[in-house]
Amino acid sequence: MADNDMSFAGRYARRALRALAPYSAGRDPDTVRRETGYTGPMIKLASNEGVEGPFPEALAAMQEAVAAARRYPEAGARALRHVLAGHHGVGAEEVFVAAGGCAVIQHLASAFLEPGDEVAYCTPTFHLYRLEALRMGAKPVTVSVDAQGVYDLEALRAAVTARTRLVYVCTPNNPTGGLIKRDPLRRFLDALPAHVLPVIDEAYFEYVDDGDYPDPARVKKLSGRPTVIVRTFSKMFGMAGLRIGYAIAPRDVVEVCQKVQNPYEVNRIAQAAALASVKAGEELARRMRANRDSRSRLAAAITALGLAPLPSHANFLCLRVGSARNVARALEGRGIIVRPLDAMGDPASIRITVGSEAEHAALLSALDEVLRAGIIDRS
Numbered sequence: 001m002a003d004n005d006m007s008f009a010g011r012y013a014r015r016a017l018r019a020l021a022p023y024s025a026g027r028d029p030d031t032v033r034r035e036t037g038y039t040g041p042m043i044k045l046a047s048n049e050g051v052e053g054p055f056p057e058a059l060a061a062m063q064e065a066v067a068a069a070r071r072y073p074e075a076g077a078r079a080l081r082h083v084l085a086g087h088h089g090v091g092a093e094e095v096f097v098a099a100g101g102c103a104v105i106q107h108l109a110s111a112f113l114e115p116g117d118e119v120a121y122c123t124p125t126f127h128l129y130r131l132e133a134l135r136m137g138a139k140p141v142t143v144s145v146d147a148q149g150v151y152d153l154e155a156l157r158a159a160v161t162a163r164t165r166l167v168y169v170c171t172p173n174n175p176t177g178g179l180i181k182r183d184p185l186r187r188f189l190d191a192l193p194a195h196v197l198p199v200i201d202e203a204y205f206e207y208v209d210d211g212d213y214p215d216p217a218r219v220k221k222l223s224g225r226p227t228v229i230v231r232t233f234s235k236m237f238g239m240a241g242l243r244i245g246y247a248i249a250p251r252d253v254v255e256v257c258q259k260v261q262n263p264y265e266v267n268r269i270a271q272a273a274a275l276a277s278v279k280a281g282e283e284l285a286r287r288m289r290a291n292r293d294s295r296s297r298l299a300a301a302i303t304a305l306g307l308a309p310l311p312s313h314a315n316f317l318c319l320r321v322g323s324a325r326n327v328a329r330a331l332e333g334r335g336i337i338v339r340p341l342d343a344m345g346d347p348a349s350i351r352i353t354v355g356s357e358a359e360h361a362a363l364l365s366a367l368d369e370v371l372r373a374g375i376i377d378r379s
């Protein structure tokens with residue numbers, strides 16, 4: 001909506017929304033096929049969806065839930081909150097279930113941001129932090145991740161002002177894959193002033209294979225201050241299409257988030273699938289190892305092409321390619337969808353989701369062609 005837009009929304013939509021560009025999602029195969037004219041199979045490695053789908057127990061629970069679809073879901077996802085609370089060793093009143101981690105981030109913004117407040121985070125990172133801040137008329141304040149793609153907690157701490165209300169820490173960071181260790185995280189949390197709510201976004205927690213990684217779900221032991229931890233069933237649990245995630249937070253924070261949420265936001269099928277998945281510890285461990293091995297083979301093959309992916313602790317790799325848009329378009333013309341990172345604050349890099357071996361083979365051959373065509377700038 002431009003300033004001279006005289007449509008109804010152009011005149012009367014909330015001021016903060018007029019300059020706001022919509023979320024830029026990974027492109028879907030049908031759109032890409034239509035635009036490029038490519039007729040072969042499309043491989044989507046653009047949205048960090050888990051390479052495996054829901055667990056068998058979750059599929060069975062979903063079938064039952066479908067049969068009961070006439071009924072509203074449980075308001076506030078009560079049963080799931082209890083199971084998650086038991087799993088994480090917190091009280092049920094400290095768990096907030098929403099339609100994905102995205103909805104958690106949205107509700108935190110709605111609950112806590114007044115116009116003029118500041119929201120601090122590092123870039124490049126998940127760009128919903130920015131959009132949700134702008135939606136509320138708040139001001140994003142950013143500092144750069146470090147050279148390894150890890151959140152720079154010292155710079156972030158220095159960016160906190162008297163106006164800061166939310167501080168995001170994305171670890172492993174989307175899109176770089178960088179991980180923060182336990183001690184720096186604890187020091188950072190301890191040093192934050194009381195008027196700031198830190199939000200630790202752990203959408204990729206299950207992929208981390210590192211003994212020195214905190215389970216901030218036990219954050220009360222990590223830090224005495226109010227803190228929010230975001231988790232999702234969209235990535236390793238294989239349920240991105242169901243829309244379900246949650247936060248662990250102080251009970252007062254959960255209560256105020258519930259006030260801005262539709263009580264039936266999370267549908268019956270998603271709740272049932274999540275309930276059936278929480279305890280799948282061994283299967284998660286198997287998926288973690290499979291991802292780690294597959295990611296390291298992919299990183300080695302990309303490195304062999306002369307490119308330099310950042311060290312990643314999640315299910316994706318980030319690499320500098322020159323013009324990310326051009327490279328992404330060239331790969332799309334060869335049937336491969338990756339994510340150019342301009343919307344996330346890095347127009348020179350792309351992000352590639354870890355996929356199957358066959359998908360990697362197709363990706364590598366397309367990358368090789370694009371390199372030979374001179375579309376990638378390795379410098």
Ligand SMILES: *Cc1c(COP(=O)(O)O)cnc(C)c1O
Nearest residue numbers: 100101102126174203232234245
């Ligand atoms: C995927 C993702 C989320 C949550 O996604 P949902 O599908 O809404 O659960 C949150 N934060 C980051 C950094 C992500 O990559």
